[in-house]
Amino acid sequence: MSNGKILCKRCKKSFISIDNYKKIVNIIKENNLYQFQVYYSLCPICRPRYFSEFMVGNELDKVVPCHHGIKRRKEVFAPVKKDNRLGTIVYKTECFICNQGCDALVHVKNGQVVLVEGDSSSPITKGILCCKGLASKDLLYHPDRIIYPMKRIGGRGEDRWKRIEWDEALDTIVENLKAVEEKYGRDSIVLTTGTNRGWVRYFLRFANAYGKQWIGPGIAQCFYPRMTGQILVTGSNALENPHYDETKCMLIWGCNPTNTWPVKGMGMMEARSRGSKMIVVDPFFTEAASKADIWLQIRPGTDAALALGMLNIIINEELYDKEFVKRWCFGFEELRARVQEYPIERVEEITWV
Structure with a gap:
């Protein structure tokens, strides 16, 4: 569902997030609750959108269910x-x-x-x-897992460390932050973290208390660019939720979901067993490539040339949905002109396929 429009037939019984919000507000008002948190979880069926979990303390109290009606148990982690x-x-x-x-x-x-x-x-x-x-x-x-503060006692690259107490570690961080701030100014300090997880709220709270605006909570390097790209190109961020139960052909490009994303890989293999064709584009002979009907072992770094060559054939042979392009696409004529530079012969030279 996007902007109130149903994009997936499995979402016919779903409701948009504003309805979730209204339900949560009503729960707060009815129960006179003020200490609460709302967590948004990806739908566990196809994960195209969110459903809300309403938390009171540490107990899951109310759930605004996803369209499949799956509700998390109160006895989570029991x-x-x-x-x-x-x-x-x-x-x-x-x-x-x-x-x-x-x-x-x-x-x-x-x-x-x-x-x-x-x-x-x-x-x-x-x-x-x-x-x-x-x-x-x-x-x-794992014995090498770092679970205590460690301070380097040698030069960079010497891999010499000693364990210190938490108070000493915190004092050292404070001293270094102050020293950098006094010498270069507060804006010289950038706070970053890895992939966004639940503890990121504490990281953001520290940044807020310290008065920092230069922060990187991880999602800016991974999740947001992917979603933004999908929305700009297709108008939806639901590209990662294909209907494996209905597809007749799958194009797996530069990834190996059977190893790196087993849930997706499972759907692909089930579709494969039902007769769906599989095309894999990858320089490496992955597990997905081993099960493919067609494996395009392109030269590394030539993905764009292959894509432009495919578009050349699709456009010139008029294999696209003309009505859809006319109604929804912008810049199509510019694209038509661009792909003429990539006839199949040139693409073969570039990609080695």
Whole structure:
């Protein structure tokens, strides 16, 4: 759904975010609640839009459901069963390594995580968990994991460190911030973080308290450019939610979802088993390429030339939806002129395909 328009038939029963907001406001008024937080979670079916989770304290109190009516349990992170085979207590949760949030089961024994596996009861991920999620226990307990402040005692590149107390670490940071600020001014300091996760609110609060406007919460380098590009080119950011159950041909370009995005890869493989054709564009022989009907092993860095060559054929042979182009597209004639510079012979020379 975008700007009130239904783009996906699976969203027929959905409602736009303003309705979610009104429902939440009514809950606040009816219950006289002031200490609350609202979290927006991606729809667990196709993740094209959000549904709202209304939090009171640490307990999930109300859920404005997505169009499929899936509601998160109140007993989130509560143990769901015992595994007598391993002698563990099993917790149902999600993997937070990436934004997909695959459903996972965590086995705990004597207060220690002993196994992380996919949740086969999940209607979405169906027990699939990528290698990163499966290795999360090893990341948690790896001997090289840094869990205390460490101070460099040698020169850069010598890899000599010593453990220090938190108070000393915080004092050192404050001293360095003050020194840089006094010498170069406050605007010389830039605060950045990695991929946006739940703790980013504390990072932003620190930046606010410090009076910093130069901040980078991670999403500016990853999520926002991707969404902005999709909206500018297609008018929607729902490109990452294809209908694998209906597609007859898939073009996988420069990615390997069977390894890096198993939920997507699962949908692709199911479509493949139903007879859908698969075309893979990648310099590397990936797992997706091994299952493709056509593998275009282009020369690295020549993706744009291949795309322009494809457009050359599509436009010159009039294989496009003329009515759609006439109604919705801008700059089409300029594009038509540009792709004439990329006949199939030139594209072959550039891409080696």
